[in-house]
Amino acid sequence: MIVYEYPFNERIRTLLRLEDLYEKFMFFVQQGHPLQHHVALSTIFEMLEVAGRADLKSDLLQELERQKQVLQAFRANPNVQAEALDAVLDEVDSISAALIASGGKTGQNIRDNEWLMSIRGRTIIPGGACEFDLPSYYAWQHRPAQQRVEDISGWFAPLAPLFSALTFVLRLLRETGRPTKIIAQAGSFQQMLQGKVYQMLRLTLDERLGAIPEISANKYMLWVRFTVQDGDMKPRPYDHDVPFDLALCNF
Structure with a gap:
């Protein structure tokens, strides 16, 4: 079976685009070839483009709070398993706290990194990330695979709470x-x-x-x-x- 999803508004369209980019990122960052890690890094740049179009963080926090209120209302329902409900509420609290703690504008750590921004600027140009354009990036690509993974994971880490939140919100939406x-x-x-x-x-x-x-x-x-x-x-x-x-x- 194959599942097609269609968003009815711009907000859900943005979340689905980011979810698609996140799945792509998670696949390529776990690979070992420098070209696969180039795709993973380029995908982070795409995430910034999509996430920068709206105040996603506050929007997700509002939605998480709304879902928390809805879920708490189920406590009075005898047909609802209290343990399962508490587990979901704990997950909401954990995701919300991490998102609040992330602070600042989404992806600001990348925007403040001149080296990464120079790569981002060149990747917009077709074939613009060749070794003669970005020798320092070419040298980085020749570092051990594990070091590249750690670097990319570190650059992505401040974005992780945002993607945990949108993944949870989309999961709740699909379950309805x-x-x-x-x-x-x-x-x-x-x-x-x-x-x-x-x-x-x-x-x-x-x-x-x-x-x-x-x-x-x-x-x-x-x-x-x-x-x-x-x-x-x-x-x-x-x-x-x-x-x-x-x-x-x-x-």
Whole structure:
């Protein structure tokens, strides 16, 4: 099965972009080749670009506090396991405390590092990080792999609380969705949302179908149109019935 997610607003779109970059970073930083570590470092620069567009830290802190209030209200519910609830609340407190303690603007430690900023400036240019452009960076790439990992991990460390928070918030959001089995007749599906506000859509289908969903939505209507790619990768309409699971997520 393959899961497609569609954000309904700019806030969730930003969180999903950062989550994608974080997964990419975690993969490449754990590798051993200098080129893989170059990708890991470049990904940190991309994180700064995305995170710098909004005051994510305060936004996440507000959301964590809101979720804490919602979760505490479940204490009066006899069907809720107290230990499990306490564990989640402790996790919220821990993530919030780390985010508050991080202080300052997101990624300021990197912006204050002239050497890293010189690399960032060159990576924007196609092929701009060659050894003749950045000999000191080329020399760093020839250091032992473990030392490069420690350096990159150290540069990323001040960003870690932000990513712990957004990972937790997205996890809670995904858990609010209740999958519904649907069949898109002749590759098309529409649903009236009647003005109800959602944060995210999750669509799950069998990847063996080869069907690719194109999703558009507003607060009134959701439209899913399936396509398939031919030999030259050009999409064309998928005109067969498509069974899939649909989950609409909202805090």
